[in-house]
Amino acid sequence: MTDATTDAGKLTTADGQSLKKSLHKALRRQKVRALMLIAPLLLFILLSFIAPIFDMLLRSVENDIVPDTIPRTIVALEDWDATSDEAPGEDVFAAFYTDFAIAEEYKSHTRLGSRLNYELTGISSLFRSTGRKVVKFETESYTEQFTAADAAYADPAHWAAWMADDAVRAALPQTADAYDAWSKIVVDLNNDVPSEEVPADFVYTGLYNDLMDGSSVASMPSVDVTAWEPVSLREQFIDANDGWADPAVWSTIKTYGGDYTSGYFLNSVDMQLSGEGVTQRPEDERIYITLFVRTIILSIVITGSCILLGYPIAFLLANLPLRSANVLMILVLLPFWTSLLVRTSAWKVLLQNQGVINDILVWLHIIADDNRLELINNATGTIIAMTHILLPFMILPLYSVMKTISPSYVRAAKSMGANDWTAFWRVYFPNSVPGIGAGSILVFILSIGYYITPELVGGTKGVFISNRIAYHISSSLNWGLAAALGSILLILVLALYWLYDRIVGIDNVKLGG
Amino acid sequence: MKLTKTLLATSALTVAAGAAFADAHMASDMTLVSWGGAYQASQTKAYSEPYMAANSGVNIVWDESSAEAVAKLRAMNESGNITWDLVDVEAADAIRLCDEGLAMEIDHDAMLAAGNDGSTASEDFGDSIISDCFIPQIVFSTTVGYRADMVGDNAPDSICAIFDTETYPGKRALNKRPLANMEWALLCDGVAKDDIYDVLATPEGQDQAFAKLDTIKNDVIWWSAAAETPQLLADGEIVMGSTYNGRLFSAIAEQGQPIGMLWDAQMLDFDGWVIPAGLPEDRLARVLDFVSYATDTQRLADQAAYISYGPARASSAPLVGNHAELGIPMAPHMPTDPNNSKNVFVTQYDFWADYRDDLDAKFQAWLAQ
Numbered sequence: 001m002t003d004a005t006t007d008a009g010k011l012t013t014a015d016g017q018s019l020k021k022s023l024h025k026a027l028r029r030q031k032v033r034a035l036m037l038i039a040p041l042l043l044f045i046l047l048s049f050i051a052p053i054f055d056m057l058l059r060s061v062e063n064d065i066v067p068d069t070i071p072r073t074i075v076a077l078e079d080w081d082a083t084s085d086e087a088p089g090e091d092v093f094a095a096f097y098t099d100f101a102i103a104e105e106y107k108s109h110t111r112l113g114s115r116l117n118y119e120l121t122g123i124s125s126l127f128r129s130t131g132r133k134v135v136k137f138e139t140e141s142y143t144e145q146f147t148a149a150d151a152a153y154a155d156p157a158h159w160a161a162w163m164a165d166d167a168v169r170a171a172l173p174q175t176a177d178a179y180d181a182w183s184k185i186v187v188d189l190n191n192d193v194p195s196e197e198v199p200a201d202f203v204y205t206g207l208y209n210d211l212m213d214g215s216s217v218a219s220m221p222s223v224d225v226t227a228w229e230p231v232s233l234r235e236q237f238i239d240a241n242d243g244w245a246d247p248a249v250w251s252t253i254k255t256y257g258g259d260y261t262s263g264y265f266l267n268s269v270d271m272q273l274s275g276e277g278v279t280q281r282p283e284d285e286r287i288y289i290t291l292f293v294r295t296i297i298l299s300i301v302i303t304g305s306c307i308l309l310g311y312p313i314a315f316l317l318a319n320l321p322l323r324s325a326n327v328l329m330i331l332v333l334l335p336f337w338t339s340l341l342v343r344t345s346a347w348k349v350l351l352q353n354q355g356v357i358n359d360i361l362v363w364l365h366i367i368a369d370d371n372r373l374e375l376i377n378n379a380t381g382t383i384i385a386m387t388h389i390l391l392p393f394m395i396l397p398l399y400s401v402m403k404t405i406s407p408s409y410v411r412a413a414k415s416m417g418a419n420d421w422t423a424f425w426r427v428y429f430p431n432s433v434p435g436i437g438a439g440s441i442l443v444f445i446l447s448i449g450y451y452i453t454p455e456l457v458g459g460t461k462g463v464f465i466s467n468r469i470a471y472h473i474s475s476s477l478n479w480g481l482a483a484a485l486g487s488i489l490l491i492l493v494l495a496l497y498w499l500y501d502r503i504v505g506i507d508n509v510k511l512g513g
Numbered sequence: 514m515k516l517t518k519t520l521l522a523t524s525a526l527t528v529a530a531g532a533a534f535a536d537a538h539m540a541s542d543m544t545l546v547s548w549g550g551a552y553q554a555s556q557t558k559a560y561s562e563p564y565m566a567a568n569s570g571v572n573i574v575w576d577e578s579s580a581e582a583v584a585k586l587r588a589m590n591e592s593g594n595i596t597w598d599l600v601d602v603e604a605a606d607a608i609r610l611c612d613e614g615l616a617m618e619i620d621h622d623a624m625l626a627a628g629n630d631g632s633t634a635s636e637d638f639g640d641s642i643i644s645d646c647f648i649p650q651i652v653f654s655t656t657v658g659y660r661a662d663m664v665g666d667n668a669p670d671s672i673c674a675i676f677d678t679e680t681y682p683g684k685r686a687l688n689k690r691p692l693a694n695m696e697w698a699l700l701c702d703g704v705a706k707d708d709i710y711d712v713l714a715t716p717e718g719q720d721q722a723f724a725k726l727d728t729i730k731n732d733v734i735w736w737s738a739a740a741e742t743p744q745l746l747a748d749g750e751i752v753m754g755s756t757y758n759g760r761l762f763s764a765i766a767e768q769g770q771p772i773g774m775l776w777d778a779q780m781l782d783f784d785g786w787v788i789p790a791g792l793p794e795d796r797l798a799r800v801l802d803f804v805s806y807a808t809d810t811q812r813l814a815d816q817a818a819y820i821s822y823g824p825a826r827a828s829s830a831p832l833v834g835n836h837a838e839l840g841i842p843m844a845p846h847m848p849t850d851p852n853n854s855k856n857v858f859v860t861q862y863d864f865w866a867d868y869r870d871d872l873d874a875k876f877q878a879w880l881a882q
Contacts, residue, residue, distance in 0.1 A: 107614035117870045124870035128612065285874075287881040353684075354749045377734055460735060460880050468881075474584045475690075476873055 060483035063261035070099035074257040082275035093233040101202040133240040150221035160195035178206035251275035264484035306394040314398035351375040377459030394439035401435030539799040549577035555819030560807035611646035616787040626809035628828035649825035654779035654848035659753035672778035673701035686754025689735040691876040698725035762821035823847040
C-alpha cells in the first residue's frame with residue numbers, strides 16, 4: 001500500500017503525503033467502517049426505541065389540545081378570576097361559542113371534553129351533550145335578521161369579497177376571524193369552495209358582536225343591530241347544560257389552558273391543580289400513591305423470596321458433581337423456556353379455591369372444606385406466581401458467581417479450625433454477595449414493571465402500577481397520565497439503581513466470571 | 514365440438530377480464546378486526562369464507578384486536594397510517610369512535626343491502642343503528658350464569674340474586690367496568706327500572722350504586738375477558754357470574770356444564786362494524802362491497818348457526834336455523850326470543866356515551882380502594 005520514505009526529515013508516504021495525515025485518514029476510514037457496521041443497529045434502536053419512548057414521555061406534559069381547540073376562550077378567560085364563585089361573563093361565552101361551534105365541526109370538542117374530564121369528572125358529559133345542542137342555539141336569529149335586512153348578507157360571493165378586503169377585516173376583527181375558521185372547515189371537511197357557501201351562524205354572530213362594539217364598514221349594507229333582541233350566549237349555554245354555570249368548570253379550563261401542563265404528573269401522585277393551587281385529590285380518587293407503594297413493597301417481597309429460594313438451589317448447582325448439576329440445571333431452565341402465560345395459567349389451576357393446593361390441604365385435614373385458603377386474586381397470588389416466574393433470574397447470576405468461588409477457600413478456612421457454618425458464613429457467603437446483588441437488581445427491576453401476571457392472578461389488591469398504565473393506554477385513553485406514571489416508574493428505577501450503587505457499589509455486581 | 518369449446522373458453526376469458534376490469538378500482542387485500550375465539554370463527558364461516566369464494570383474488574386477513582380498537586385507531590389516526598379496513602366493535606365504542614371522528618359516517622340505505630322482505634336497510638336494522646358510523650351485526654346480552662348444582666332447589670330467578678349473599682353464598686364474577694353493574698346495583702336497590710338512568714346521571718345516584726356494590730365487593734372476582742366467567746363456573750370457583758349470553762350457551766349446550774342462566778334484566782347490547790375514517794378510495798370500495806354483502810339478510814342469519822347471538826336485522830330472524838354442529842334450533846337461545854326477553858334492559862347508549870368517562874374514572878378508583 002503506502003510505503004513510508006524519509007524526505008528532508010519529514011515522513012511521507014509514496015504518494016508524497018505526510019505520514020501523519022495518511023495515518024489519520026486510514027484510521028478515520030476504519031472508524032467510519034466500524035460506525036457503518038453498527039449503524040443499522042444504532043438507527044434501529046434510535047428509531048424504534050429511544051424516539052418512541054421520548055415521544056411517549058413528552059405526552060406527560062403536553063397539553064396543546066386545550067389551547068388548540070378553544071384558543072379564543074383561553075384569551076378571553078385571562079381577565080377572569082379563577083377563584084371567583086361566579087361563572088365568567090358574556091364576552092367569554094361569546095368567544096367560547098365561536099370556539100365550540102368550530103370544534104363541533106371537527107368533532108374535537110369530545111376529545112377536549114375527555115381531556116378536561118381527567119381533571120374534573122363530569123366535564124366529558126358536559127361537552128358531549130352541549131355539542132349536540134350548540135348547532136341549535138338561538139343565534140340563528142342574527143343570521144335571519146341580517147339576511148332579511150339585506151340580501152347581500154345571504155350571498156356567498158359578497159361575503160368572499162368583503163373578507164378579501166383588508167379594511168373590512170381590520171374593522172371587523174371577530175367576523176374576519178370567524179369567517180377564516182369557517183372557510184377552513186368548508187375546504188377541509190366538505191371539500192367545497194367558501195365563495196359558494198353561505199357562512200355558518202357563528203360568523204353572523206361574530207358580525208353582530210363587531211357591530212355592537214361600534215364598528216362600521218361603508219362597503220357593507222348598513223344594518224342597525226342595536227334595535228335587535230340580543231341573544232345571551234351565556235344563557236344559551238347554561239340552558240343547554242347548567243354545568244356551564246359552575247365556576248369550577250371554568251376554573252379548570254383556565255387552569256389547564258397552557259401548552260404544557262403539570263396536571264398529569266400531579267394526578268400521578270394524587271394531587272390536582274385547581275384555582276386555589278396544588279391540592280390533594282378527593283379521598284375517593286386517591287389511588288396512585290397506594291399503587292406505587294404496593295408495587296415497591298411487593299417487588300421487595302418477591303425479590304426476598306427469590307433470594308431465599310434461589311440461593312440454596314444455586315449453591316447445589318455450583319457444588320454438585322457435574323452430572324447431577326446438569327439435570328438440576330435443566331429443571332431450572334425448563335420453566336424459563338415455557339411461555340409466561342402457560343406458567344401463570346398453571347398457577348391459577350394450582351392456587352384457586354377449588355384448586356390443587358387447597359384440595360390437598362383439605363384432603364390432609366389441615367384446613368376445613370368451608371375454610372379454604374384465599375391464594376389467588378390477591379397479593380398472595382401475585383407474590384407466589386411472580387416469585388416462581390422470576391426465580392431463574394436470581395438463580396443464574398448466583399450460580400455463575402458461585403461457580404468461580406474456589407473450593408480451596410472453604411477448605412483453607414476449615415483447615416484453620418472453622419466449622420461448616422463459619423466457613424460458609426465468613427468465607428463462602430461474602431464471596432457470593434455480588435451474585436445476590438446482580439440477581440436482586442434483575443428481579444426487582446423486572447418485577448416493578450411486571451404486568452401480565454399481576455393482571456391474571458392479582459385480583460384488585462395484587463395489581464401493580466403497570467396495570468394502571470396499561471389501563472390508561474388501552475381503555476381510558478388517558479395517554480398523558482400513562483406517560484406520567486411511566487416516567488415516574490422510570491425515575492424510580494434509576495433512583496433505586498443510584499442508591500444501590502451508593503450502598504453496595506455497582507462494581508460488586510457480577511453476572512458471571 | 515372444438516369450436517364450442519373455443520367459444521366457451523373465449524367467453525369465460527371475457528367474463529374473467531370483465532370482472533378483473535370491474536375490480537380494478539377495488540383493493541384486493543383487506544384487514545378485518547374482530548374479537549377472536551368462537552365469535553370471530555362464526556364471522557369467518559358466515560361472511561369472509563363465502564365472500565372470498567365468490568370473489569377470487571381477494572385476500573382477507575384477520576386481526577384479533579377489537580378489545581384495543583379505540584386506542585389503536587386513535588394511534589393510527591395520529592400517525593396517519595391506517596392499516597385496518599373494517600373493525601368489529603361494541604356499540605359504545607362505535608359511538609365514541611364516531612364522536613371523535615375516527616370512524617366514517619355511513620349512509621345505511623345507500624351503502625347496505627336492502628332487507629329481503631323489501632324493507633330499506635335502515636328500516637330493517639331499526640333501533641340497532643345507534644350511531645351514524647355503526648353497521649349493526651348482532652344483538653347480544655350481558656346476563657348471569659350460575660352453578661345449577663351449587664344453588665340446589667333454590668335456583669335464582671331474579672338478577673338481584675347477585676346481591677343476595679345470604680341465599681347464595683360464594684364468589685361472584687362481574688365485569689371490571691361500570692356498564693351493567695351500575696344498572697343492576699340501582700335496580701336491586703329499589704330504583705324503578707324507568708328511572709335508573711336519570712338516577713345514575715346524578716352524583717347521589719352514582720354513590721347509591723357504589724354503596725350497593727360495596728355490599729358484595731369482597732365477594733367479587735372481576736373479569737376483563739368474557740371467557741373467564743364460564744371457566745370460573747366450570748371450576749366451581751364462583752356460584753354465579755355475569756358474561757355474554759353466547760359464552761353461557763356454549764358452556765351449557767356445547768360443553769354440557771352444570772350451569773343455568775338467568776335472562777332476567779339482561780342488558781341488551783349491539784355489536785357491529787365501523788369503517789375507519791380516511792381510507793384510500795380503492796380500499797374503501799372493497800370494504801363497502803364486503804360489508805354490504807356481509808350484513809345482508811342471509812349472511813346475518815347464517816352467523817347465528819355458529820353462535821347464539823341474534824342477527825341485528827329484523828328480516829334475518831325468520832331465517833335463523835339450527836346450530837351448525839349440534840343441530841338444535843337456535844331461535845330459543847337468542848336474547849331477543851320472546852321467552853327470554855320478558856324483562857330486558859336496553860343499554861342506553863346516549864347515556865353511556867356521555868357518562869362513560871366520568872363513571873369509568875369513578876369505578877376504577879372505587880375498585881382500586
